[in-house]
Amino acid sequence: MKKKLYFGSNLKMYKNVAQTIEYLGRLQELTADLDRDVFTTFIIPSYTSLDRASGLIDQNLILLGAQNMCWEEQGQFTGEISPLMLRELGLKIVELGHSERRHVFGETNEMMNLKVKAALSHDFIALLCIGETGEEKDFGVSDEVLRTQLIMGFRDVSPAYIPKIWVAYEPVWAIGVNGKPASSAYAQEKHHVIRETLKEIFGEEGASIPVLYGGSVNPGNANELIVQEDIDGLFVGRSAWDAENFNALIRDAIRTWRENEA
Numbered sequence: 001m002k003k004k005l006y007f008g009s010n011l012k013m014y015k016n017v018a019q020t021i022e023y024l025g026r027l028q029e030l031t032a033d034l035d036r037d038v039f040t041t042f043i044i045p046s047y048t049s050l051d052r053a054s055g056l057i058d059q060n061l062i063l064l065g066a067q068n069m070c071w072e073e074q075g076q077f078t079g080e081i082s083p084l085m086l087r088e089l090g091l092k093i094v095e096l097g098h099s100e101r102r103h104v105f106g107e108t109n110e111m112m113n114l115k116v117k118a119a120l121s122h123d124f125i126a127l128l129c130i131g132e133t134g135e136e137k138d139f140g141v142s143d144e145v146l147r148t149q150l151i152m153g154f155r156d157v158s159p160a161y162i163p164k165i166w167v168a169y170e171p172v173w174a175i176g177v178n179g180k181p182a183s184s185a186y187a188q189e190k191h192h193v194i195r196e197t198l199k200e201i202f203g204e205e206g207a208s209i210p211v212l213y214g215g216s217v218n219p220g221n222a223n224e225l226i227v228q229e230d231i232d233g234l235f236v237g238r239s240a241w242d243a244e245n246f247n248a249l250i251r252d253a254i255r256t257w258r259e260n261e262a
């Protein structure tokens with residue numbers, strides 16, 4: 001049985017500072033009464049909004065994260081953001097390896113491994129995103145791809161860091177305006193592969209790592225996804241970018257999960 005549910009959103013390269021602050025303030029207000037013992041929510045806005053957001057948001061209610069991070073603390077890395085700079089803002093989460101980072105900007109599994117280790121050693125929650133492309137799915141190698149991304153991403157990561165590790169399964173073909181959501185059965189099947197691989201990497205304790213599903217989550221599929229045995233949470237893009245809509249999606253999903261557990 002799942003002990004806790006996770007609902008988060010990556011705002012990608014949308015919303016300016018004022019829009020982000022308004023959105024976060026509203027979401028915090030709307031979700032303030034939800035029981036944080038059973039539910040964690042997090043938002044990952046643009047870098048430019050992070051300073052004001054961390055001043056405004058109570059991270060006991062909504063955790064804040066960054067969309068990417070360099071593995072080095074400082075140096076000749078023009079355009080990159082250091083773990084120390086993100087720590088300075090009091091952020092809790094660093095998202096690593098989103099499909100757009102891997103497929104638009106060419107980030108590799110080797111880079112993920114460096115970033116995961118840097119994020120953990122700087123005391124962030126490392127949210128590692130993984131997922132197969134449509135082509136890999138058609139070739140029937142999805143499980144191999146997911147296993148590779150996990151095994152390489154977490155190479156030499158001590159099991160002592162398990163409480164600070166989250167994984168998001170986001171099939172590349174399911175993400176964004178041209179994406180087609182994975183069926184709940186397909187998502188469950190892949191989440192199970194991920195769970196088993198995490199046990200292989202970290203031992204039995206690896207099973208406690210939250211694994212979130214992302215890719216065209218919407219009010220029509222969130223409930224059937226959240227009740228799947230190996231899906232611990234939902235990582236939402238477009239359907240979360242309006243605070244009212246995201247609040248409704250979260251409440252509906254929690255209600256459905258509770259009914260299902262009863």
Ligand code: 13P
Nearest residue numbers: 010175176215216237238
């Ligand atoms: P969409 O929900 O818009 O498909 O985006 C998912 C995502 O990329 C979350 O990181």
